[in-house]
Amino acid sequence: MTPTLSVRNLRVEIPTRRGVLRAIDDLSFDIAPGEVLGMVGESGAGKSITGSAIIGLLEPPGRVAGGEIRLAGERIDHLPPERMRHVRGKRIGMIFQDPLTSLNPLYRIGEQLTETILTHEQLSGRAARDKAQRLLEEVGIPAAAERLSAYPHQFSGGMRQRVVIALALAADPQLVIADEPTTALDVSVQAQIIALLKRICADRGASVMLITHDMGVIAETADRVCVLYAGRLAEIGPVRDVVKHPQHPYTRGLMAAIPSLAGDPDEKLAQIPGSMPRLGAIPPGCAFNPRCDFAFDRCRAERPDAYPAGATQAACFLHDAKNPPPPEIAGRASEVGLGVTRAPAEVPQ
Amino acid sequence: MLAFAIRRLVQAIGVMLVVALISFIMFRFVGDPVNQLVGVDTSPEDRAALREALGLNDPVLLQFGRFILRAAQLDFGISYQFKQPVAALIASRLPATLELSLVSAFFALAVGVPMGVFTGLYPRSWASRAFLAISLIGVSLPTFLIGILLIFLVSVNLGWLPSFGRGAVVDIGFGWTTGLLTTSGLQSLILPSITLGLFQMTLIMRLVRGEMLEVLRTDYIKFARARGLSRRAINFGHALKNTLVPVITITGLQVGSIIAFAIITETVFQWPGMGLMFLQAVQSVDIPIMAAYLLLIAFLFVTINFIVDLLYVAVDPRIRLGGARG
Incomplete structure (x- = not known):
């Protein structure tokens, strides 16, 4: 079966004044349809850059300098910007770390949802609004019909991350890249959001690339893990x-x-020497x-x-x-x- | 929303009262009004009678109350210099200044915002660098110099546009004379408007540029890109709207200062507006005109600020309920 995502010998370079840095060097991995792949590593190991490279949103001057990225067999790393735009959102959805800043504060939730839906689907305004409401219900927001006309600041952090998930999945993408989706949330809310993300992607058969430094989340959620x-x-x-x-x-x-919570509290944690x-x-x-x-x-x-x-x-x-x-x-x-x-x-x- | 508006209105009235007090003190205590009204050979008895008739012997608080009451009815007394009611004098000069100011503000916005958006979106392009260099000139050259340069270049050397005055004006009722309906009026308006608006234009451009650069780095713009929204929707829908709150503030304040500082431009171009009249009033110590001008400018500032506050609420929903919830 063709993997949903296939990355081969990916190399990402960042030209700087003091020479070219290799942020990603010769990285290869696959994600099978419906699979959840965890990406772990320390800060600066290149997890987020890999995600950005796949969705084509590397911050300039960073660029893909070598290798291939294939989505369901089709190469996407050399697409012209306008065609890549139709891949983003429509075929690859992305969720960012901080739900408090991921939503535009000046637009209602419903406006942001319908805008996304209408960008990728030929629907009437009425149908798009219905779909937006279904999405909100699906991510577990109570009284979805009324909440459509609420502004982001009227939601709590956990609720906002649910809205972000609804937005990322609005056009039914095959692959969802979740970049530290729970890091900014309370511990008590983290588990709910992870469970929601896993369930909603499983329902749609979407593959997930879960970027996190939290091994607990990975162990709980991922099928495979990439270090x-x-x-x-x-x-x-x-x-x-x-x-x-x-x-x-x-x-x-x-x-x-x-x-580990079960371990002896006086026992010293193992460390890797150096950094x-x-x-x-x-x-x-x-x-x-x-x-x-x-x-x-x-x-x-x-x-x-x-x-x-x-x-x-x-x-x-x-x-x-x-x-x-x-x-x-x-x-x-x-x-x-x-x-x-x-x-x-x-x-x- | 209504409570918010009322709160702001009360604040505005407070500000107006303070300005009125200053204006009143100036009116009453800078020089003796009686001396200004009478000739050198008036007898002390006549002076005392006039003083009594003008109510200048009443308690200060009573006089201040009367001053405010009269000002509220647009009665600012008689100009020492022209021997006419100040209100009528101002009314005859107001249209010229307002037209000049509004056209300048419109010019500043219509040119400044698009230039700011462009330089924010393409900070490395050639055109952006050129705009920034020009804006530096606009910010650093004093207004009168720009006016004189424009007159020298466009009026004297090229002979394209008139260098002074308002051209032919048309009375459109209520004593409002407009130069917007005649060719010579419009031609006369071009140079002064550019002169007066250039500084504001460069200010607005730099402001919009800075805000755009800031907003384009935010997470919600990244997220909007990740959702595949079109460039136009991102740049003008999501980014530009978020830059508007500071732009509205500055523009509002600038409209006030455009009106207030039209003095210089009006002098350079001999524009028959309030600024020119104020300058003449200062030269001949015509206190009633100065006091009324002060009140009028304060009133314009306060009104504009009030409108700006209401506009905020229209643009940014977070201000609506008195602060954001976490």
Whole structure:
């Protein structure tokens, strides 16, 4: 089956005065129809830029410098602006982080909804208004008919994010990119919004790319998860495997750094030493090598491809079966559950 | 909405009373009104009688009350200089100033807003840079210099437009004379309007540009783009409308100051308006005209501000209910 979204070797560059920065470097992933893909990574890892690149709204001077983006098999990264405009909203919907600022304060909710609907569909004003009301009902806004004539400031944050979801889904897109949809909300509202997003997309068979740094949300919602580090793919695979048996040293560090309510409150959280490099100062070889406990010479010289690693794929030489790491490294790695699936002793020297 | 309007109205009346007080103090205590009215050879007895007749011996508060009562009936006394009622003098000069001011304001808006939108949308284009450079000239050159330059260039060297006066005017009833209906009237209006409006135009352009740049960076514009709305809907529907609140404020205040500061332009172009009359009044210490002019300008400012406040509410729903809810 053709994936809803297929990203191949995507490269996003930002020209600056001090040279060209690579915000996204050689990133590939697919999203199957109806699938929810979680995008995780630290701030600056390139999650949001990936989303913006897909929907064609990179902030200038950022630009797609290489690779392909295909939506249901059709290339969309080179479309002329006017055709790309019809992809946005109609085929790809996007939800932003802050519902308080995503809605134009000067227009009624109903006006913003019907405007979006009429941009993409040939409907009468009456029919568009009916559809707007159905959408509001669908996202769980009580007394939808009256709320159509309310202004954004008359809604609470959670309600506004529901309106934003209704707006993003107004023209029934095949793919919804949700960029930190719950970060700005109260914890008690977050779960409702995530459940709503998941249900409403499942009803329509829409795929979701869920960008967040909240592993809890990912574990709850996503089918698969894609971990980014410094604009590069670290690991991608089914959410259960990535969370329970991470195969990239970075993912492992990330999972260990999540506090658990059940854990001992006095226990110190694990940390990854150092911090993610700035885009202008990515080390040669694997971007993670200066912070990695298992780095060896090759990691400092060559960039790893994504290798199959158990149920996931990890961009780490620990998983290169053809050219395995030194036995000492592999031994240490396998003790913590990382490394090639075969026992280190069996690896041909 | 009505409560809001009434609150603002009460504030406006308060402001007017304060200005009236200043105007009254000037009228009553800057020089002796009696001295201005009588000749050098008037006897002290006659002076005392006139003082009594004018009510100048009454308590100050009573005099102030009378002043306000008269002003409310548009009675500002007799001009020392022209020996005519001030109200009639002002009424005969008002149309010239108002026409000049409104045409200037219209020019400033009609040119300034589109230029501001353009420079905001295409900040890097050639035309934008040219507009900004021109606007810098408009902001930094004093009005009288622009007027003189225009006269020198267009009237003297090219001979296209008249350099002074109002041209032929037509009386359209209620004592209102207009220059908008005759060719020479319209021709005479062009240079003074540009002179008077140029500064406001560049101000409005820079304001709209700044606001556009700001608004185009907001999340709701990003979200509007992500929904695939057309460029026109985004730029003019969503972005421009959000820039309007500050633009309305500034434009409103500027209309007031255009009227008030038409003095200079009217002098340069010998425009027969209130400004020119005020300047002549200052030269001959014609206090009643000065006091009335002060009141009139204050009244215009207050009225315009009141209208601006009501316009806010029409544009921005968040102001409607006395502040936003979280």
